[in-house]
Amino acid sequence: MNVLLQRIFAKLVRTGNLTVTGPDGVPHRFGDGSGEPVHMLIRTRRAERAITFDPTLAVPEAYMDGEMDIVEGNIFGFMRIAFQNLGNGTVDAAWSRAIEGLRVALRRFQQVNTAARAKRNVERHYDLSGDLYRLFLDSDMQYSCAYFANPEMTLEEAQTAKKAHIAAKMRLKPGQSVLDIGSGWGGLGLYLARSFEAQVLGVTLSSEQHAVATERAHQEGLDSHVHFEIRDYRDLVERFDRIVSVGMFEHVGVNHYRTFFDTVAKRLKPDGVMVLHSIGRFGPPTATSAFIRKYIFPGGYIPALSEVLPAIEKAGLMVADVEVLRLHYAETLKHWSKRFAANRDKAKAIYDERFCRMWEFYLAASEAAFRWQDLMVFQIQITHRNDTLPLTRDYIGKCEKALAMHEMAHRTAEPTTKAGRKRTVGDKE
Template sequence: MFWEKKLAQWVSQVREKTNLPARLVLWDGQQHDFGTFSRPQVTLKVNTAAALPLLLDPSLDHLGEAYVKGKIDIEGKLSDVIRIGYSLARSTVTHASKLARIRRYFTHTKASDKKAIQYHYDVSNEFYKLWLDKNMVYSCAYFENGDEDLDTAQLKKIDHILTKIQLQPGRRLLDIGCGWGALVLRAAQKFGAQCVGVTLSENQFELATQRVKDAGLQDQIEIRLQDYRDMAGQFDRITSVGMFEHVGLKNLPLYFGKIRELLADDGIVMNHGITSSDFDSGETALGGGEFIDKYVFPDGELPHIGLALEAMQRGGLEVLDIESLRRHYAHTLALWADNFEKCAAEAEKLVDDEKFRIWRVYLAGCAGLPQGRTTGKHTALVAPPYVRPSAVTEPSQRDAGQFHLFDEPAPAGTPPAAGAAPPPTRASRGGILPARADAHCARLAAALPPTVRLGTSSWSYPGWNGIVYGDEYSDSRLSRNGLAAYSAHPLLRGVSIDRTFYAPLTIGDYARYASQVPDTFRFTIKAMSSITDATVRGERGMPGEVNPYFLDADLARREFIEPCMQGLGHKAGALVFQFPPLPDAWIINPAAFVERLQQFLGALPRVPDGVVYAVEIRDAILLTPRLMKALRASGVRYCVGIHARMPSVQRQAAALARLDDDAPGPLVVRWSLHTGLKYQQAEAKYAPFDQRVDEDRGTRDMLAALAARYALAGQSVLITVSNNAEGCAPLSCIALANAIVTQCSQAA
């Protein structure tokens, strides 16, 4: 009775706002009309009272779920059904909470991505053949004239992409998310390219492989059942069509970074995908995203085009051209939905009733979207930043793909400036020249105890030209290939990978770094903040909701420790759990934090000899005997963090002595920030990090004395220095090495 009363009130409210030619028929025969008409265009049959809670909150998510679960049936032309469904849909909560986004972020592991892809694409090849074009292209078509049929428009789309990337015979093309192989087949047949296509769908892999064999193109095309993150090698051109929707918002910079890694320096990329109209990359006003996430594309996330462009740049790519295909996509969706309705009887035989209902409402619903207010469709032509378009003028030229890209090498034959030292003649792997050898640094390195490894926080700073690197290079190029030249410096025997604090890396990422450095080199790696930050940070780093993954040992093992150890092996030196300032709830009860921390540390897997776990804090109040006792019981080191929020090196060394209890263990130090400065202030003051601006002799001398004590006790010493310590980390390392050698000599 309660729900029926609510239902009558809802129908009355709808009638007051609009006049819809729709009728609601309940399971007991009762009827409610949403407007005045002689005959309804659409009839919603409610099969059970269990549908009423969904109808009374009629977002697209709830209406779709009610239909899929058989709680309601619909009669009428499907386009009319969808139109009325949109009219009934009320605005619901439009933006996923940060907590929900965290959950989505952590679903994007290789295993979960493979499962999600197979859920969607492995329905059956025969099912997709019914309503796609003859080449089975499952992405937005290109209607050059507007009157093309779907088969023609899909071929034009592929040609449009391959023309814009200037594909030529013999060039190596990688297609990420290759589907059933249509693009690589066209690229090989018409453009003469050498192609590799990767997919996570077993059905797509099998059919694409067979199609390549049937076309006799095995010598030109290779289809792989492989995650793009595990790819290696270099390609002249890369295409990603309808794939980056599956990557996840948080993973976009890593996705584009991987593309940059696989791309030749003079290469070109075409990224083609669906985007969100919401500036925060959230849900649309009418809902629908939850339904799609639950029933159609598990873990799919649509970025706003602005977020996508930012991620491309963070990944080391420059945007050359953007093209909106929203109208093309709307027409594509309409043709797919129409094809599906025409073959509905055949489709029902290939899948179960629920799957059939899912696809029917999904395709019709997408075709009926109020285009422009919900989603967009964009292609982005991108390249490394040292590739430039020479003829990007009128829109007609862009649409025709008339680009002429070229390298911009330095003028040949230019003599060096008077008095300049001759440049190094041998580049490291990846084309990065190391700085010219310095005799003073070589002597220091020889005098430094072999157990002492100094390094910097990251290595991709163009301002280090002449100090670490022998020429000017972009930060993205140094990030990708700079470690070989970096490790050629005699005093830089280690480095800190800081980007892992923001997002996890893959085994392949770690392995690439390890391959560039000698066996004696050691990495310090920071765990993700999603494990060590008790809150979910909002704008400007302000704490927000409670982080449900705080001190999650299973997540740490799966996303941080195992990829790190498998990729770096014995070159992993210290795995550091850096804890940002904790919320008051933990600060007023530090014993509770220490207890929780000890439980977490005790659940971590053992690491090989020579590798240590270390804990770094940013709350001085936690620097207690209780903490040191817990670390000692867990076999974990305390990381001396030199930071404005922490006490002096001397005081931290005293606390460290409680941990060691006259039996010193490995020393881990991170010199992060100059005393009295905030991070942003230091960044602004010291950029471009090519000189020591604020010499901090007191900190350096205390640190040198501490390092010498541990080195003389035979323990390994791993110290990383940030540019924000004094202005230029490599120069700080040289000064610190000199101080350590002096301390060791005096002690001897």
């Protein structure tokens, strides 16, 4: 292993138990020996040089290409050591700082998400085979942070709790109109229609997700309540009682925050409520990970709250409530990683070995970032007026309990006709 890379590892890894073997076959040990051992094998000189000068991109690329492997432990263990040691002030390589500074400076150019470009970006990730996502998501195909109201929840239970938590914050009433921006595979829209008989319009830019969501609505007999369209949020002209967006704001781009919230202000009725659920960061604004931007979410960006709140204010909207979900996404990703590993051969049959290695790195690095870096999830409740919602948050817990009972009844009861519909949440006794 070259001397420069040895120095970088020696400065970075002060805690943990990391062994790195370079192309010369000589192992080097770093850290204080604590924790589970991880052994990283760099197979080629090319990978060694790339990792030396741009590790944030070169490490995942070398792993994807088989030029780097973890021969003891796993990628998650390696990311744990890396992230737990980052920020300790020991790494001061000028070129590393320069590369990261350039990425921050260029982030606005990388996030010019026009309608056409936004659709291409979505197709790169969300139009992958639905069969792939079925291998690791819950049965409702929720591809966003779950809500672990208690740590013993299954993934399915936590995703249902997430939908209930969001619905409760929306203060939704039976029959109201709902806009779901970034409706995914339709699970949230169907849940709101089922629980409240809401009139839901879900918009997405993914053809794959649109097809699945539309078929699900038909199978559940909810066609008259839920409609999904391939449509950019900027093209909407209708007004709605409620607006919700889950896991879509990360794809808007910092250049378009004002447009996004101006659109919300126009589309939300005067007494309406919006709930925005998005990945965010505790720290100040920065750049998207080079690996994530290149291979996973092109055009994506994780905002700091300091970037989001001013755009809401300038749109003339009010922030009624902000909740930060800290480790919920780490737990979600832990479940996804286990399910993906259990179905890895099926994923390889759909794509190939390189794709599987890329996906493994993506899931492991994401979980590690939520556990040991500055990532979190925020939910912002937005209104036009300060008297739209009750004075205290007690109504949220009450609604969640009612929704849990309703969901249990839905799972056990026989289907009913429209004439004999079951009571929806929010109906008066």
